[in-house]
Amino acid sequence: MPTFDQSRYKGLIYKIAIPSPLRGLFDYLPPETKQAIVNGMRVQVDFGHRKVIGFVISRAEESELSREELKPILQIIDSEPIYSGKLLNLLEWCSQYYQHPIGDVFNAATPIKLRSARTIYQQETFYKLLSNNASPGPNGLARAPRQKALIGYLENKRNITKKEIISKGFSNTVINTLEKKGFIKSYIRDSKPQSEFASIVRNSSKGPELNSEQQKAIDHIRAQGTGYNCFLLDGVTGSGKTEVYMQIMEDHLTEGRQCLILIPEIGLTPQTVSRFKNRFQCSIATLHSGINSNKRFEAWSQARSGASAIIIGTRSCVFTPAPNLGLIIVDEEHDGSFKQQEGFRYSARDIAVMRARKENIPVILGSATPSLESLYNARKKKFIYLSLSQRAGAASQAVASIIDTANEALDNGLSEQLLFKIEKHLSANNQTLLFINRRGYAPVLNCIQCGWVAECSACISQLTVHAEPPSMHCHLCGKTHHIPNICPQCKLNKLSTLGVGTQKLERVLNSKFSNYPVIRIDRDSARSERNFNAMLEQIQ
Template sequence: MVLRLAIPVPLRRLFDYLPPAGLNPANLQPGQRFQVPFGKRDLVAVLVEVAGDSPHAELKPATACIDPTPIFDARSRHFLQWAADYYQAPIGELYAAALPVALRRGKPADHWAEQWLELTTEGKGLPETALARAKKQQALLQLLLSSGRQSRTALNARGLNSSVCKALIERNLAHWVAGPTAPPPLEEVEPRPAPELNDEQRHVIDSVPATGFSASLLEGTTGSGKTEVYLRLMERALRDGKQALLLVPEIGLTPQTLRRIAARFPDFRIAALHSGLADGERARAWLSAASGVADIVIGTRSAIFTPLPRLGIILIDEEHDGSFKQQDGVRYSARDLSLVLAKNADIPVLLGSATPSLESLHNALSGRYQHLRLRHRAGNAKPPQISVVPILHQQLQEGFAPQVLRHIGETLARGEQALVFINRRGYSPALTCDDCGWLADCPHCSAKLTLHRRQRHLRCHHCDYRMREVHSCPQCHSRNLNALGAGTERSEDFLTHSFRDFPVIRVDRDTTASKQALDKLLEPARNGEPCLLLGTQMLAKGHHLPKVTLVVIQDADGGLFSADFRAPERMGQLLEQVAGRAGRGDLLGHVLVQSRYPEHPLLQLLLNKGYGAFARQLMDERKIAQLPPLRAMALVRAECEEPRWAEEFLANARDYLQALAPPSPELQYLGPVPALLERKSGRFRFYLQITAEKRGLLQKLLAQLSQWAEGNRNRRLRWAIDMDAQELS
C-alpha cells in the first residue's frame, strides 16, 4: 500500500511514501494530512490517493498521520486539482495555500475541538416556559430548543456561563458532547430588520435561481443597494439549510461587512477568513467552515479554497478588484475560481460591482453570464454632480487648486464631510538634490524611495527596504534637498493646517496597520461629525458614509499614459468608485476631478457617459489589439540576479513553444521583455507573453512547457506561469 502525497514544494507531481508504522490501512482516507521526511526537512503533506504499488524501488515511510479523518472532502480535492491543472501550479503548493498557517504547520485539527451543550430526551420534552422562575436557565432552555445545540464559546459570548449550564445538567435536562470546532465569537451587535426592497432589487433577487448552477453579473451603480441583494440571497440559502460564501477584496472591508451580516443574522454562525486574524482564530474559523458548523463564511481571496460541505451560494463583492488575483506564489484568481466551484457544487454564483471588469462584462454581453442591473441609488440618494478642474498653468498649493480648497472649506462649514483621494502614501514619492540631481533610489529595485517623514525614513514600497531620512546629499553633501510630489502624509499636514477647526482623518496602509484600526479611524465619519477624510484606494470602495457630500480626486491622470494596457480600465474603475462615495444619503453630492488633461477623450467619455460607455470603448480597443478579454493570455515569468540568465531561459522557452506551435493569427508570442518594474528585491524580472484565440490550445502548450521548464532551468533562477495575468509589472 502506497500513499500518494501532495507536498508543498515547487514540483508539479505527487510523491510516494509508505504508511507510518503501526497505522491501520483501513484508517487511510484521501484528504488527511501526514508528517513526512523530505530531504533534510519534515513537511506537512496531504494524501491525494492510496495506490497499490509504486514505480519507485525504495520508499520512505511517512512519519505520522496528523488527522484521524480527512479535512479536505472529495469536492475540495477535485476543485484543487482542477485549479492546479488550469494555473499550471504545483499541487502541493495549492494545498498549502488552501490551509491556514496553523494547519499548514501540522497543528492537529482536534486542538480546536469544541464542547457543545445539547438537551437530553427529557429536556427536549419540556415547554419553553418550564423554567420561568430562573430567567437565565429559561433563556438557555429556549435557545437549545430552537437551535438544537450550542458551543461553549457561543454560550459564553451570550453571557450564559458554566454555572447556568451546570444547573441544566444537574437537572438531567442537558449534557456536554464533543463536537466540531465553532467559529470565534463576533462582537455583539444590535439586530436590525431588513429594509424595504425597491423594484430593481426584487427583480435581481428573483432572477438568481435558488438551485442549480447559474452565473450572474450584478452591475449596480454605487449606493444602489447591492449589499442588501447579497443579504437577501444569503437569507434564502440559509433558510434551505445551506452555507453562504461571501468574498470581499480587502481586509479593511471585513469588519463592517461582518457587523452588517451579524446584525441581520444573529442566530447564525459566521466565520471570517483573512490574513488579519491570529493563526489560532483563522484555524478555528476554517475548521468550523470545513465541518459545516459555520453557516456564513466571509473572507478574502484564499477563502475560495475552504471546504464547505453545505455550500448553497457564492457572492463576490467588488468583483473587478485586482486583490482577487494572487500575484505571487500560486497565481490564481478567486473570482474566476468561484465560477468553477459553483459549477462543481451546482449552485448559483453572483458577481457584483459598480464597475465590472472587462472580463466579466464581456462574459455578460456574450451571454455566458446573466446580466443584472441596479441603475438607481437606494432611498432618496441622487447621483453626484461631477466637475473637472484643469490644473495646468494653475498655482497649486501642495497639489490642490484654489477652487478645490474653497469647496472643501464650504463643505466643512455646512457641517458636512469631504473626502480627498490621493493614491500615494507617505510624505513624498521622491527625494532629490537640487544641486547635483541625486535621486534617492532603492538599491534593490528599479524604483524611487518614498519619504515617510513621520517615521523619519525612506522606504521602498516594493521590497520594503528602509533607510534613515537624510538631510544632506550623500553625493555632493549639499543640504539643498527637495521632496518632489505629495503623498497622503504631506497632504494631511497641509490640510490640517488649512482647516484647523476640523479633524483630518488619514486612511492608508500606514495608519491602518493594526487590527480594527480602519474601523476606529472611520468612527467619527460614521457618526456624522464634520471632518475631512484623506486616503488611498482603501477609501474608494465599500464604505457607506452618508454625510460625505464632496469628493476630491487630486490627480486623475495616472492611468491615461501607462505602458500597461489594463491601466485605463483600473483608472476608470477607481475614479468611478471614489466618486461613488459622494451623496449616498439625502444630501446632494459633488465630485471635483483635478486633471492636467481635461480634454482627454477617455476621461471625457468616463465623466460624461459613465463607466458603461467607457468600458465598451476599451473593449473595442482590446479587440483591435487582440488582447484580453477577447483572447486568452498567459505570461511566463522569470527572475534572476543575473538578467542574462532570465532572458536566455525565456528565449529558450519561446523556441520550445514555437517548435510545438508556430506563431499564427490564432497564437502569438511577445518577448522576452523586461517587466515594467524590471528589478525587484535584487532580482531582474522578464516575461514572455502568449496570447491565443482558444484557451484550450494555450492550456495544452503551458502544460508541456511546465514539464520542459522543470528540467531546463538554472537553479538560481525562479520561473512561474501566470495564467490570465493581470499585471505586467
C-alpha cells in the same frame, strides 16, 4: 539484471502533495501504524533532509520507484481530511489550470496554523478523578480545604476541562498538587468540534422596500433554483446590489445553507460585517490578512465545521471549507485585488466561479463597472446578465466635477476649488473624504542640484519618504533605508521631496483646518484590527 518494469514497487503507496517548487506528487509507503488514511489528510514525511507536512491526494497499487527508493509516511496528523470531495478536486484543478506545483497550491489554501503538525481541532487539558483503589482517600486533606473541595467537585463529573476547573475558583497550584499526590489525572485531547448553525427565521420586515429592477433581479435568480448558475449583477453605485445579495442569502440561510462572500479589500470588512450582523441573527466568520493567525484559524474552523452561517473574506477565503455551502457572492468582481500576484498566482473571482460549478450552487458577481471578461461571458450566455440602472430608495445621483490642474497653482497637491469645497462642507457640519493612492510622506526624494533620486539598494525601485518614523521605504521589497543628510552623489545639502503622500496630506489638512479632526487611514496607521475599528468609530 532486472528490467525497469521489474524494479518498480508493486504494492500500496500514497501520492503526497508537498510544498516545493517541484511539480507532481511524491510516492510514499503506508506508515507502520494501521490508522486509516483518507485523501485530503495531512501527513508528515521525510523530504530530502527535512521533515515536512504534505497532503494525501490519492493512493495507487504501484510506483515507478523501487522499494529501496520509497520512504514510509512518518505520522498521520489528522483523524479526518482537511479538504475533501469537491474542494479537494478544486485545488487539484487550480494546480493544473494555473500551472503551479500542487504542493504550493495546497499550502497557500491552508491557514498558517495548519502548515505545521498542529491538529485541526484545538487541544485542551482534561482532568478526571482517580478511583479510590488507585489513590489515597481524601481524609488526609483536612488541612487542605481547597484540594478537598476540588475532589468533591470532580466526583460526579467526567471530561472536565482545566478552563472549567479554574472558572470555579480553583488555582493551578491546587490542581497540580492533587495531580502529584495521585488524586487526579490529566490528559490532552481534541476539543469537541462545533455543531452546524441553526437555520434562521425569515424576517421580511427588516429589508427596505425594493424597486422594480431589484425585484426583477431577485425573481430571476430565484427562478433558476439552487443549482449552478453564474449571475453578473451590473448595478450603478447606490442601486441596492447589497440588498439583492441579502435577499438571496436569506433564502439559503433559512434552509441551513452557508453563504461565502468575497470582498476585494480588508477595509471593506467591518462595514460589510456590520450590515450583515444587523440583518441576520447568525454566526459570521471573517478571514483576511488583517487579523492574527489565531483568530483566522478560529474563523476557518467555524466555517469548516458549519458553525458559521456567513463567511466573509478577501481572496484567499475562496478556499475556505464549508460543508453546507449554498451561495457564493463576489462583490466588486472587477477589482484587481482578487488577483494574487506573487507565489501561487490566481484569480479568486475565477476560482469562485469554478467552485460554484463543482459544488453545483449559484454564484453572483456584482459590480458597478463589470470587467470586460465578465461582460463577454454574459454576452456569450455563459453568465446571466442582470442590470440595476436606477439608484435605490431616495438616493440621488452624485454630482462629479473634474478639475484640470495642469494650469493651476496647487497648494501641496490641493487645488483652490477643492479647498473651497472642503471648507464649505465642514462649515455645514458635513464630513469630507479625500482619497490618495500614495502611502508615506512623499513618493520621491531627489537632489535639486544634480538630479539624484533615492532608489532601493535591493531592487532599484524608487524609495518613498516616510515621516513617522523618519525613514525611506521600498514598497516593493519592503527594505528600509535611512534618510541621508546630504546628497550621496554631489555631497551638497540640496535634497528635496516631490509629490504628496498620505502623511504629508494629513499635516497639510491639520494646519489648514485646525478646528476639525483629521483621521488618516492607510496601511501604516491601521496595521492592527483594533486601531482600524477605533478609527471607524470616530468617523461614524
